[in-house]
Structure formats: structure tokens, C-alpha cells
Amino acid sequence: MRRLGQPAGGPLRARTAAAALAAALLLAGCAQSVDPIERLGKRAAQGARQPTPADGAAYRRWGLTAPLDTPPSHPARPLGTRRTDAAPPPVVDRVGTSDRVVFLTYDDGAERDPRFVDMVRELRLPVSFFLTDSVVGPGYGHFARLRAVGAAIENHTLDHPALPGLPYAGQRAEICGQQDRLASRFGVRPRLFRPPYGTYDATTLRAAGGCGISTVVLWRAALESDGIVYRGGAHRLGPGDIVLVGPDEAAGPTLTQRTIRLLRHLQREGLTVARLEDYLA
Template identity: 45%
Template sequence: MPLTLPGLARAEEESSSEAVARQQAAVRAGLATARRWGLERLPAQAPQRPVVRPELKPAQGVKLAPGRPPVVYRVPTDEKIVFLTVDDGAEKDPEFSRMAAELGVPFSAFVADYLAREDYGYFRRLAAQGDMVNNHTINHRDMRLLGYEQQRDEICRQQDQLERQIGVRPRLFRPPYGEYTDDTLRAAASCGIEAVPLWNEEAFPDRMEYRYDDQRLHPGDIILTHFRGTSLWNGTMTDLLRKVVNEVGAQGFTFARLDDYL
């Protein structure tokens, strides 16, 4: 039997009330999640991935050379987004990965085999929750001290290892210590690397270190931190993530996933 006009009005009112109730319940759940991790509120939601990755041109924050993958300190964008990256792989803290997933904080890992190989399962789980696992060489050696063939071995062997362990051959490579030569870029290109992201900020559990004079975040900045624990830090990886989330939010930024932009 079709609804009368009063019946339609009541149905629309009930539907609207249900929508409001669902929204309120979602807000309460989000607040509970934030407080469980020691935050006042959830970080702003990450934007949808761009349909087309930003074009990289020679500019501050981007270095280009023919036949070489671009070296990127800052992704070209006007959006107030930043990119969290986590290096090495020594500390495999399940609370960190759970916290990032529950808060909706995307990040990209750059993993060195000698630190990760005891438990690649941890990094497979990161990949399963949407956090890309990228190349940081086999042995974490300073590329400046190696010849071309040694560098190529460090990079290409880790490409093969990550493809075996994670199921995806990385497109991104970060040289240990952020140090590289032209041979590094040439070797990386031969291994299928498409971009070399570096960074403008480094995060710790108790502070952020900036390369800019204004000591502020800028659109497209890449933030470096590490898989480390209390043996090397005055805090845990969850302390670290709390610090970064608070710092990024206080400056009006949100997180995006680096692999979606490079």
C-alpha cells in the first residue's frame, strides 16, 4: 500500500533521525578510539588518492636528471598534506601498526633486509593493511662508499627479496642515511626504481626536527622516522606516532600515503 503524504513525511523524518544517530555514534566511536591512544581527537581523514600522480618538475624539493629516478624531498602539491615514512625495520611493534590502522594514519615503510629478515611477517601484515613496504637496501650501507656494481647488488637484491616476502616489487627506494651518488640513481633505475624520496623533517617520540628556518610543515613534506624502540629512544613507537599526529594536526595538516603521489 503506497504511503500517504503524512506517511512519507514521517518516514523521511525517521530516516533523517537514523542518519543523525549513526553520525553521532560514529563520532563517539572515533573519540573513544582517539582517547584509547592518548589523543584528544582522531586525525583528519586522509584525502582520496589522486587519479593522476603529480607531475614532477625541477624545483625546490625535487631533483631531476635524465635517465635517473627523481629525488624528492617534498611532493609538489598545494594541499595541506604530509607523508609519514618509517625506515629500517629493527623494531616490529604490533601496537604501532594497530594504532596507525585504528587512527587511519597511512605511512610508507623503507625496509633494510638485515633488520627485517627475522620477521618479514610483520611487514606482510603492514602491507595487508595498506602500508607500502619499500626498498632500503640489503645491508644498510653508505652508498657513497660503494662502487656501482655493489650499489646495484644492494638495491636489486632487496627488490627481489621484497617481491618474494611481500609479493610486490617496490617502485620507491630510499638510500641509507639519505646519502647517494649518481651511481646510486643509475643503479636504482636499473632495478626498476621510479623515485627516491628523502625528507624535510625527522620525528622522534619527544620532538620533531625541521630543515626549514621557519620550523613548520609545508604542503607535500615527507617526514622521516624509524622502526625503533626504547633501547634507542626515550619512548615507544606509539609515543612516536602520538607525537607526529599531534604535531601534524596542530599545524592544520593531514596524512596521505606517499606511494599514491610518487
């Protein structure tokens, strides 16, 4: 049996090397040709990650009865920055597509379960994290590991205030400040922003645009402790839906367990998971 409780990586030096390797593979655009999956025990023994042949049984280890369907290949959108005098960014809670895909998003950054990193890597699960600096605190290392295995890191303000009604300067400081913080941590400025509580006003959109945000991302469905809650529209998941995997503060199942539960549901519905950033301009 696998030792699932083992933290990702070994000594700090090994973890750093592993992250650098994974980042290099991603930057080189060869993540598809070099398989990042490996067995946890082998990694622990080697102390560093080495590419290994595909492990087609990963889904079983995570409690799925079949592999996740591969989403349709989609051209990555350019990373262009937004002009500060451009129109405000659009607000989306779903993406217009007929692809049978949904997008998994996570907020705040409070829960930092090492198993989640293992799951994302082994299932090659595209996920997006909207991080709040004051919640993540000293925990950015966890998200660097997640990013190294393919997760996207996006903006959720510095301090998680309710933005509507705040003056422009205050909203801009919250959004631009977290852009700067994430850029200094990860070397990339996010393109996507989610306002705390999903609430915003016209000032929020103007500030977000001025901070280089291309799209403001809400969600159409949220996984809560008692099931999936829909913010409108059909009461079932469908193509293009953006899903918030919550709740933010859970005393029950871990983030990993909640995600697996959602993946099983998606598979029953004939849906799979795609990368949100691939579908948004």
C-alpha cells in the same frame, strides 16, 4: 579498558587468515567500503578479523582529541615499471602539493611493536616503511601484518651500507637484491627507494633506476628524541613534507608513542597524513 598489550591476531592460522582477508579487500579496491576497524577483544574472541561498522571513537583510544582529517582523495598512480635506459629517478624530500598533508615514513625495520599495527589499522593511518633486509631478519611477518592493514613497504637496501663511492655493481646488488627480497616476501616490487643515511651519488640513482625504482625518497623533517629536526627550508611542517619518524634506535618512547606525539603536533598545525605512494608518480 582495552588490552593494548595483546599481540595482533591469535594463533598463526588466524593471523594468516586475517592478513589474507585484509589483502583480498585491498586488492578488490573496496577497502573504503568495508570498514576494517574492530575491537581488539572481539577479534581475540573470534580468532579472525571480521569487518564491523565504523568505530568513530578509535582516535580517543590512541590519545588524540579529534579524528584525523581525511586527506583529499587522490587518484592512485599507475604501477608502471621503469625502463632501465630511462633517465635516473628524481630525488624528493617533499611533494609539490597545496594539500594540507604530510607523509609519514619509517626506516630499517628494527622496531616491531604489535601495538603499532593496531594503531595503523584503527586510525587508518597511511605509513610507508623502508626496509633493510639485514635489519628485519626473521621479522618480515610483522611487516606483512602492517601491509595487510594498509602500510606501504619500500626499499632501503639489503645491508644498509653508505652507498656513495661504491661501484655500480655493488650499489645495484644492494638495491636490486632488496627489490627481489621484498618481491618474494610480499609479491610486489617497491617503486620507492631510500638510501641509507639519506646519502647517495649519481651511481646510486643510475642503479636505482635500473632496479625499477621510480623515485628516491629522502625526508625534509625527522622526528628525533628531542623534537623535529628540519633538513632545510621552513622550520615548521607544511603541505607535502616527507617526515622520517625516528630515531632508528630509541631507548625511550616506542614507535607508537612517538607517532602519536607527531599526530598531535600535526593536528595542532591543521595538517593530516596522506599516502606517499598516492602522490608520487
